Amino acid sequence: MKEELQKRMVKTPDGQEFEIEPLRDYYCEAPPTVQTPAYTAIVEKIFNWARSESIWILGFGTGCGAIEMRPLMTPRFDAYRYGVQWRPTPRQSNLFIISGYLSVKTLKRVIRSYEQMQSPKYVIGLGSCTINGGMYWDSYNTIKRLDDYLPVDLYITGCMPRPEALLAGFVDLKKIIRAGKAEGANIYAENFDWYKANQKKVILDWDMPEYNW
């Protein structure tokens, strides 16, 4: 564990002394719980429709696929037409696009960002690397199956998929959400121990809390 993350006493400039424990002070360690649909079927249907038509993507690019997301914001493909927008903070995002190969170092950041997103949240695996490692199948520091680490709702295959493929993917994701089948956050909560075990198997320098919201 890094030195700055360890429990220690600190002294302020005016002489006060107090104890800090970064992993407890800054994060919540309560594990996620299963969030069942809280309303009657018809209300939940309306909500699912709103969720499907207002998809906010976390502005986080992991691999080469991130370059395919940029044209979607520009006049040629303009994903805003379909209610798809990009948000700069995980708190406000609903969709995490793992765009291509995912190195173990990035996986750590991905897990933290994913856990900070609010339920219901969705994950799209973009490109072959997220399915079976793709051209990085024998790499020592990328993960091979994204589904072992995060609950994936949808894969978009290709190396690299064109922006059109992403747009088609959004349409498919909308169908999944509207059918009420995009319950990735609940799957993650139900199989929390299994996901954590898998994550810890590859992340050897685990220096963060079990769960950061």
Next chain:
Amino acid sequence: MMSFDWMQIPWSLLTLFIVVNYGLLMTALIQKIGARIGRRHGIPIYQNYLDLLKNYALRTSITHGVMFYLGPVFRLTGGIGLLLFVPTIYDSEMFSNLSFSGDLILALYFIFFGTLGMALGAGESGHPYSAIGVSRGLSQVTTAELPLALAVFAVALQYQTLSVTEIVAAQQGGVENWTLFTNPFAVAAAMLSFLGSMMRPPFDVVLAPQEIPIGPPTEYHSSYLALMQTNRVIFPIAKVVVFMNLFFGGAASWPVFFLKVFLIYMVSVFVGVVFPRFRVEQSVRWFLIWAVPLGIIAVMVA
């Protein structure tokens, strides 16, 4: 002599309802106009309703403390308060809302109220980006407020009243009676200040997603964010209503209201799509050099 008619409460709520829906549609339309300038199609016109519904429908939310709860509430209070304490439609029993004889001072106070509440709420989230956003926002809004305050003093001196209703009444009877033509310096100072408080370029360094990720609301999500989105459509319109009443002759009916609000709002859009973004110290300097002297001249002329 103050008289209060209970019927004003439902009428005020009706005003609020009209303004919220108008705001949701107009904000989307303005985003579409911005997108068309960038040769995009832009969001669907009903997108704001969906975003709002989606955010209210999120299943989880976390809190950072009491002030974190109250931040969006204060902000919404600022927006609704500003809207309800100035007359929306001139000479209308139904839509004069809760205006009274000293409402101009209260309006000035409400314009700043939401920003302060937000600063406290965002501060408690503990996120460094929020703190940076808040310090940028407060310094920019404070300097933008200076020329507005001067312009309001000038107008109050000119008409010898602090009641928005009386100021609107004094401007009736033709375009040439508008403050825009009777006191152009005050209007110029106020419109420059207006650019600064609309959170559009060149003065949007506080909230722009490309800067320190979106500033104060970094930690806000689900219903907190939805409250703030609601305010994002009420507050600019409430502010435009104040400007319309003080400088552009008010509105005597809803169609005139919709048109004038849209046109005044478009001023900030026109400027925004043409000019690049200022840094905070640049915008502070810009307000002090260009807007404040105009405000001082306006007060001296009055």
